[in-house]
Amino acid sequence: MPLSAPVARAIRAVPAVSKQDVVVQFDNVRLDYAGKKKRITALDASNFSIRRGEFVAFTGPSGCGKSTILKLISGIIAPSAGSIFISGREIGAMPVRIGISFQNPTLLPWLTVRRNVMMPLRIVPPFKDEFRAKKNSEFLDRANALLAQVGLSKFADHYPWQLSGGMMQRAWICRALIHDPTLLLLDEPFGALDAFTREELWGILQTLFIRHRPTVLLVTHDLNEAAFLADRIFTMTPSPGCISDESAANFARPRNLDLMRTLEFTSLTFRLRDLIADAHRNDRHEVV
Amino acid sequence: MTHPLATRLASLAVMLGLFLAWEAFCRFFAINPFVLPKPSEVVMALITRFPALIPHAAQTMTTTMIGFLLGATVGVFLGVVTGISRVAYQIVSPLLVSLSSIPKVALVPIFVMWFGAGSVPAVLTAFISSVFPAVVNVATGVATTEPELEHFMKALQASRGEILWFVNLPRALPYFFASLKVALRPIGASATSFCWQRQISTFRLYLRHWFCSARLASRYTQSLQFSKSDSQRGRIGAMARYSFKAGERHVPTAKSHPNRRVGLLPSSECLRW
Numbered sequence: 001m002p003l004s005a006p007v008a009r010a011i012r013a014v015p016a017v018s019k020q021d022v023v024v025q026f027d028n029v030r031l032d033y034a035g036k037k038k039r040i041t042a043l044d045a046s047n048f049s050i051r052r053g054e055f056v057a058f059t060g061p062s063g064c065g066k067s068t069i070l071k072l073i074s075g076i077i078a079p080s081a082g083s084i085f086i087s088g089r090e091i092g093a094m095p096v097r098i099g100i101s102f103q104n105p106t107l108l109p110w111l112t113v114r115r116n117v118m119m120p121l122r123i124v125p126p127f128k129d130e131f132r133a134k135k136n137s138e139f140l141d142r143a144n145a146l147l148a149q150v151g152l153s154k155f156a157d158h159y160p161w162q163l164s165g166g167m168m169q170r171a172w173i174c175r176a177l178i179h180d181p182t183l184l185l186l187d188e189p190f191g192a193l194d195a196f197t198r199e200e201l202w203g204i205l206q207t208l209f210i211r212h213r214p215t216v217l218l219v220t221h222d223l224n225e226a227a228f229l230a231d232r233i234f235t236m237t238p239s240p241g242c243i244s245d246e247s248a249a250n251f252a253r254p255r256n257l258d259l260m261r262t263l264e265f266t267s268l269t270f271r272l273r274d275l276i277a278d279a280h281r282n283d284r285h286e287v288v
Numbered sequence: 289m290t291h292p293l294a295t296r297l298a299s300l301a302v303m304l305g306l307f308l309a310w311e312a313f314c315r316f317f318a319i320n321p322f323v324l325p326k327p328s329e330v331v332m333a334l335i336t337r338f339p340a341l342i343p344h345a346a347q348t349m350t351t352t353m354i355g356f357l358l359g360a361t362v363g364v365f366l367g368v369v370t371g372i373s374r375v376a377y378q379i380v381s382p383l384l385v386s387l388s389s390i391p392k393v394a395l396v397p398i399f400v401m402w403f404g405a406g407s408v409p410a411v412l413t414a415f416i417s418s419v420f421p422a423v424v425n426v427a428t429g430v431a432t433t434e435p436e437l438e439h440f441m442k443a444l445q446a447s448r449g450e451i452l453w454f455v456n457l458p459r460a461l462p463y464f465f466a467s468l469k470v471a472l473r474p475i476g477a478s479a480t481s482f483c484w485q486r487q488i489s490t491f492r493l494y495l496r497h498w499f500c501s502a503r504l505a506s507r508y509t510q511s512l513q514f515s516k517s518d519s520q521r522g523r524i525g526a527m528a529r530y531s532f533k534a535g536e537r538h539v540p541t542a543k544s545h546p547n548r549r550v551g552l553l554p555s556s557e558c559l560r561w
Contacts, residue, residue: 074443100443106436110458122454123446185443 022088023182023215024073025049029082031068041240043068046082048234048243050217055209057218057230061276065241066219070185073217074098087182096183097124099176099214101169103188107160113171114156117143120179127179146174149211150204166197173205177212184214190225199257202228210253223269223276224260235272237279245275351407355414356471362415363422364464370423371430371460372452381427388420418471425467429460 031043043065050056058066071077072084075091084091099120107116121127121139131139147156150170160168169189176184189205190198206229209216220226226233227249235245249268251259259265307327313319314326321329334341370380395416399409433456441451 071439074439075445076439076442095445098443098445100440102436102439104434104436106434106440108437108455108458110461119454120444123441123444123450125445179444 021052022049023052023054023086024217025085026069027083027085029072029079029084031065031072031077032080043072044240044242046241046243048246050215050232052215053213055216055218055229055231057220057226057233058236059220059223059226059233059272059276060236060241061238061279062221063241064236064238064279066221066236067187068241070100070187070217070219073183074100074185095125097179097181098183098185099179099181100185101172101176101187101189103191107168107171107175109160112157112159113152113163114140114143114147116160117147117171117174117178119175124179143174143178146178147171149208150174165193166201169193169197169201170204173201173208177208177214180212181214184216186216186218186220188220189218190222191220198222198225203256205229206254223272226272227265227268228255228257228260233268233272235275235279237282244279247271347407348410351410352414355411355416356418356468358411359415359418359471360422360464360468363419363467364426366419367423367426367460367464368430368452368456371427372448372456374431377427377431381424384420384424384427388424392417418468421467421470422464425463425470426460429463430456433459 026046026048029043029046030041032039032041034040046069058069060066068077072079073086073091075096078092086096107113108119111119118139121142122131127139144153144156147153150173152167152170152174155163155167155171160171163171172189176186186205190201193201202225209229216230218226218229230249233247233249234243235247236242237244247268251265311327314321314324319326325333370376370384392413396409396413399412403409403412430452437455437459438451441455446454
């Protein structure tokens, strides 16, 4: 006898690994989208789980569905098959507090940096009602404190177009963190920056990570960035994207840039590089 | 970066310079004031006839503003509705763009025919000339919102209304104001208002001029219709003549025209009316 939908959902809502500290779990997740002639699989047979307070990076050649994973978790798109669990509940069952950042810093140009940073507080449920009820000195302090941590205090009343690219990214990180997100999703956050600014922001992001301890999912094609920031690195193969490898980066925090000169670090990045190059080569052969 | 005051002064100087050049041009070539009055004459007329102008200015102002506010409100609403849905935008936007390209002055006679001469056609004209730019622009502003902005809001689990309020609407505001600039060409409203104000002598002059040129234009069209049969030509001509004759009845005769010997129109044309 087939189960009724709510019962089936209730059963499925218990994930296979029912650990308290698993925040994100993907069970055989597949995502198809309609191409010009046939359906294209962007992501296939993805299984992984991420623990609370973990910093995870996804790397792979372009078009391998790295960003798709973030879009699935944030609920912007729904999976074609399989299930995604967040804090033990299937996605969409209950609101999850998510901070998100994209490659292009999409600050709202008509708001000052401070108001941009406070934007999530006006939308995300527990803060939203307080924001309406009492005028927000507490929230202002919160925004100011975060901006101070990334060195943007002087620019709090500036508009986004008055900032440099690096400053915008720093404001973005503040905005992604202000509502104490369970999950911080970063989609190539430093992709458009020069090397020096990028390294500076790695330091800032790491400081914030140590202080606030969110669970971070970082999508990047910069292997140094992945190895420097993350605890665990997933490597992905292209079309259809699936996770091919998982490497640990067990370096003590806080890490500093000297770490990048160590043998462990370079051997890790070279290993990642080989994995991605292989995947890329195989993909090429299939096409030819 | 130049001083803002200097920029202001420069733009003022350019404006003044234009009027000075105009004045100099008129004086140097001794242009007949009926053809092109000197700015000084215009200013003098403005001062001496100020009491007569005020009620008309007020009438134009109120009708334009009412129509304009109605148009902007309706326009924003329709613009948001079409802009939010990609499908609606793609279906409706060709229609909107083609409708908005209709010259609004062409609708004035129709409105006058429907509602009679008065404030209603004036308000309607202002409404029509502001509603289409507002719809098209607001819809474009809403529909072209960067997907990242919407993704960011969706990731925060914002409702459709919140996305609209915090992102789409502010994003569309510059487009909306641009549309208001386009819409604020009160030409349509003033055209209707001078239809209405025909009993006032100042406006008779304009009205007469309007009908003169319209009649000339109709003759010109007639002479161009070589390929049409004679009867057809005659019919079109008769219709045109009849309509302009009907209009002329409300216009003073040429004899009362103060400047009948002068002007852009051949004097014989003027006098024969």
